[in-house]
Amino acid sequence: MTTGSADTLTAVINLDLPGPTISRHIYGHFAEHLGRCIYGGFYVGEDSEIPNEGGIRLDVVEALRALRIPNLRWPGGCFADEYHWRDGIGPREERARTVNSHWGDVVEDNSFGTHEFMQLCELLGAEPYINGNVGSGTVREMSEWVEYLTRADDSPMAALRRANGRDEPWQLSFFGIGNEAWGCGGNMTAPQYTHLARQYATYVRNHGEKPVYKIAAGANVDDYGWTESLMKSLSGLGGAHAQHTHVQGLSLHYYTHSGPWEDKGDATRFDDEAYYVTMKRARRMEELVRGHAAVMDSYDPERTVGLVIDEWGTWWNVEEGTNPGFLYQQNTLRDALVASVHFDTFHRFADRVAMANIAQTVNVLQAMILTDPDSGALVLTPSYHVFEMNTGHHDANSLPVGIKGTVPTREVEGSEVSLFSASASTKDGTALISLSNLDASSARTVVLDLRGRTVTGHSARLLSAPTLQTHNTPEQPDAVSPVAHTGIREHAHGLEVDLPAHSYVTVQLQLG
Numbered sequence: 001m002t003t004g005s006a007d008t009l010t011a012v013i014n015l016d017l018p019g020p021t022i023s024r025h026i027y028g029h030f031a032e033h034l035g036r037c038i039y040g041g042f043y044v045g046e047d048s049e050i051p052n053e054g055g056i057r058l059d060v061v062e063a064l065r066a067l068r069i070p071n072l073r074w075p076g077g078c079f080a081d082e083y084h085w086r087d088g089i090g091p092r093e094e095r096a097r098t099v100n101s102h103w104g105d106v107v108e109d110n111s112f113g114t115h116e117f118m119q120l121c122e123l124l125g126a127e128p129y130i131n132g133n134v135g136s137g138t139v140r141e142m143s144e145w146v147e148y149l150t151r152a153d154d155s156p157m158a159a160l161r162r163a164n165g166r167d168e169p170w171q172l173s174f175f176g177i178g179n180e181a182w183g184c185g186g187n188m189t190a191p192q193y194t195h196l197a198r199q200y201a202t203y204v205r206n207h208g209e210k211p212v213y214k215i216a217a218g219a220n221v222d223d224y225g226w227t228e229s230l231m232k233s234l235s236g237l238g239g240a241h242a243q244h245t246h247v248q249g250l251s252l253h254y255y256t257h258s259g260p261w262e263d264k265g266d267a268t269r270f271d272d273e274a275y276y277v278t279m280k281r282a283r284r285m286e287e288l289v290r291g292h293a294a295v296m297d298s299y300d301p302e303r304t305v306g307l308v309i310d311e312w313g314t315w316w317n318v319e320e321g322t323n324p325g326f327l328y329q330q331n332t333l334r335d336a337l338v339a340s341v342h343f344d345t346f347h348r349f350a351d352r353v354a355m356a357n358i359a360q361t362v363n364v365l366q367a368m369i370l371t372d373p374d375s376g377a378l379v380l381t382p383s384y385h386v387f388e389m390n391t392g393h394h395d396a397n398s399l400p401v402g403i404k405g406t407v408p409t410r411e412v413e414g415s416e417v418s419l420f421s422a423s424a425s426t427k428d429g430t431a432l433i434s435l436s437n438l439d440a441s442s443a444r445t446v447v448l449d450l451r452g453r454t455v456t457g458h459s460a461r462l463l464s465a466p467t468l469q470t471h472n473t474p475e476q477p478d479a480v481s482p483v484a485h486t487g488i489r490e491h492a493h494g495l496e497v498d499l500p501a502h503s504y505v506t507v508q509l510q511l512g
């Protein structure tokens, strides 16, 4: 047992002061008709040699079930605002062929549609988050989609669903009122979209017992005016019909890259400078959540409207030789650390962040799973492992983490960036502590000053690798994967944990 020196980094955690619940939905996912996310990723078709159920890859489902995916967003993204749901129902061979103009300008055969998506959610045990079409669709089209999905009686859309082989209505948890309305979703101004959102959301009816949680297409990065416009207008709604008109959430999109938009940086070939710029930009999520939450607080002090960060993650230049419109990128230990610091922010703002969706689950952007287009081999990425290591935070109560001592920092593009990040939560007589050492080259030791409850047992897991560029491949699938961490000792105040350079560690406590 050791005691800390004056400049020891100490994380003080009051185990008996549970804060707001961290919704499991912040661990949500996103599957767009983009590149090989749906086709080749989730869906291979019933005739594939890859084991599947109704065309859905069973190895992908099995790997994702370990993450306890709480919700899955579909069909986009930008694709959502050019998707017409009737193209994707009925016998597959009769389905319309359309053009996916946003992503690769490829022909979409619509073989994966509403029924396939709902089956995928059932296989994953995930709640569906469907994003509606405001940009090029009609109010009636959106309204009828929801009726088709959720109505039990013999209404026209329920009858159509039955004719297509599904008797029982599905439960639709979340519905997006358009996507990126300020950009690919129609290039609208904030007032223009705000008016439309009120109108479209009105006709997303609750046909089933469970009300649909409606999400307005929110801001891009730091466009606080957009959030203000939505909040002002939405808080003006009320009275007897409020439940039909309100949206329950506003979205926010923010991606991390180390270069400018035109040259975002390479996924695997980067130096320390690009790494630290990446970390600075990843940590910007905290500033954005704080900023948007402040605007929301001024209209909604009770925090009834959720901030839904339904697109986040790294966005690098595509891998050489791949279709630029398919957004296929590798995923290294750096991506894993981007994920871990995002989750720390989401945990800290658990009373406002209702949901978040990594972009995207398979073969696109910061994916959990990469599949080989030729062999079909499946690889779990370093980011996957952070999601898996964090399952204990799902629906746990957030615990504030106070930091004592000198936090290591580094100057990046003119400001100091903290190289340490932590968050904690508690549930069911346990606590889970997340610790990220973002220093590229120096190890650190942190003391966990554990107060308020007796700790009867502990264990730790470590995710790291020799270099930040390390990634998993079919040949080396476990180059970055979690191992039991032995660098943890008892300490006068609780525990002392070694954090290797560029590492993510979780500490699990049993509480008496």
Ligand code: AHR
Binding pocket: 032, 076, 077, 078, 079, 179, 180, 311, 359, 360, 365
């Ligand atoms: O996730 C890729 C794209 O990024 C989405 O389609 C769009 O909403 C965003 O710009």
